[in-house]
Amino acid sequence: MSRVAPTSGSKILYFLCITISGFLIYTDLKYKSFEGIKFFYQSLSISSSYIIKNITIEPLKYLYKISKDKNELINENKRLKQELDSSYISNFIISRDSKFFIDDDSIKNFMKLNNINESFHLAKLKYFDTEMYMCCSKHRAFFQTINNNDRHIGSAVINENGIIGQVIHADILSEVLLLTDKEHILPIVSGSHFCNARGSGKPQIIKCLYDTKVWQDKVTIGQEFYSSGLGGIYPQGILIGKVLKIRKIDDNLIEFDINLVSSPLASNVVGILEVIR
Amino acid sequence: MKKIGIIKLLIIIYVSNFIESLMAPYLINLYINFPITFIIFSLTLYNSNQNTNAFYAFLFGLYLDLISSSPFGLNAGLFTMLSYVINSYANTFKLFSYIQICIFFGISSIFYVGFKSLIIGIENFSYLVLFVSLLFNTFIFFLISMLRYYFPSMSIKYD
Numbered sequence A: 001m002s003r004v005a006p007t008s009g010s011k012i013l014y015f016l017c018i019t020i021s022g023f024l025i026y027t028d029l030k031y032k033s034f035e036g037i038k039f040f041y042q043s044l045s046i047s048s049s050y051i052i053k054n055i056t057i058e059p060l061k062y063l064y065k066i067s068k069d070k071n072e073l074i075n076e077n078k079r080l081k082q083e084l085d086s087s088y089i090s091n092f093i094i095s096r097d098s099k100f101f102i103d104d105d106s107i108k109n110f111m112k113l114n115n116i117n118e119s120f121h122l123a124k125l126k127y128f129d130t131e132m133y134m135c136c137s138k139h140r141a142f143f144q145t146i147n148n149n150d151r152h153i154g155s156a157v158i159n160e161n162g163i164i165g166q167v168i169h170a171d172i173l174s175e176v177l178l179l180t181d182k183e184h185i186l187p188i189v190s191g192s193h194f195c196n197a198r199g200s201g202k203p204q205i206i207k208c209l210y211d212t213k214v215w216q217d218k219v220t221i222g223q224e225f226y227s228s229g230l231g232g233i234y235p236q237g238i239l240i241g242k243v244l245k246i247r248k249i250d251d252n253l254i255e256f257d258i259n260l261v262s263s264p265l266a267s268n269v270v271g272i273l274e275v276i277r
Numbered sequence B: 001m002k003k004i005g006i007i008k009l010l011i012i013i014y015v016s017n018f019i020e021s022l023m024a025p026y027l028i029n030l031y032i033n034f035p036i037t038f039i040i041f042s043l044t045l046y047n048s049n050q051n052t053n054a055f056y057a058f059l060f061g062l063y064l065d066l067i068s069s070s071p072f073g074l075n076a077g078l079f080t081m082l083s084y085v086i087n088s089y090a091n092t093f094k095l096f097s098y099i100q101i102c103i104f105f106g107i108s109s110i111f112y113v114g115f116k117s118l119i120i121g122i123e124n125f126s127y128l129v130l131f132v133s134l135l136f137n138t139f140i141f142f143l144i145s146m147l148r149y150y151f152p153s154m155s156i157k158y159d
Helices: A009-033 A036-055 A057-095 A104-113 A128-136 B006-030 B038-049 B054-067 B074-093 B098-120 B127-150
Strands: A122-126 A140-146 A157-158 A161-169 A174-178 A185-190 A193-199 A206-212 A224-227 A239-250 A253-260 A269-273
Touching: A009 B054, A009 B074, A036 A057, A036 B054, A057 A122, A057 A269, A140 A269, A206 A239, B006 B038, B006 B054, B038 B054, B038 B074, B038 B098, B038 B127, B054 B074, B074 B098, B098 B127
Parallel strands: none
Antiparallel strands: A122 A140, A122 A269, A140 A174, A157 A161, A157 A269, A161 A174, A185 A193, A185 A224, A193 A206, A206 A253, A224 A239, A239 A253
């Protein structure tokens, strides 16, 4: 259908509409007659957009915010826990400052030369066979270092209570030989009494055997023994434990048990000391 | 091209008015006034196969006055005038080239911009804006007219 030019009737209609438009403009500009309608429309559009936003976008935003907040809280919690664990171990080292940093300048120079910022690396327990620990002679724990994948074979491992062992094998995980493992030997000292303490294969206990002809000082129950540092692995002067039981093997040989102050069960986060070679 | 339904056109004009309100503050820095709603309505009338009623244009104008917060009757009057012109010259347009039609719509959009500036606030009236807008709007119409080469369904089929 082709379009036809406006007829005289429709022209009148156009004229009428344009006249009405002119009248509307005049009344609106002169008397603000339509302000009410405009305000009503604006308030309606604002409130409806607010309601629509509340129904559609806000719940989604709220859900997103909740999930984000939850994740942030979890991450923050993890970070704080890690910092707390780190601070426990740092406190242990700082409280024994004179023992860990006895040759302060040389250690500091070494750390500076090797770009080492921390004296230990935080590691998290990955596997520990408690049944083996309670019953048998092989006491091993497996840790994974946090923020660092360097291998630390020969490094001492500590927790917030004291020394728990040394790293004997390091790959993805670090295998730690605990003080109580029967294969472990720890040189300890109390006063002038030196001894090589062996792991007993029992939890928390290490044994020391000595000849009364060589060491004439008597050992008493409750006597404290410290690391001597003579093995080259552990720092000197760290409290290892107290004498628990003394047994006479024969006329000359005496064996005593030492109850360790630190336990690998105390914490699942440990510090692996930086090795100084 | 088929005639667009009333509801669809109302929505299109609402959306285009919203887009226009977003674009205007940036375009005016380039001395351009691009009346999207007016252009869409004029193209709708032009593409229609039938003559539109005067009330149709008048009511759409009032609707635009309401949503754009311009004085009541301004767009209503301008849309009615445009509708009259397009309906009167609908058959004459068939004789025109696309360039002539683009220039016609460019000039009519400038008439719309200028008239609106005079009514809403004469202090905003600027010949520079009108001239730059004329070039810009005519160029946009050229681009729109070229769309029929890429989208044949947009071309007008005269009965």
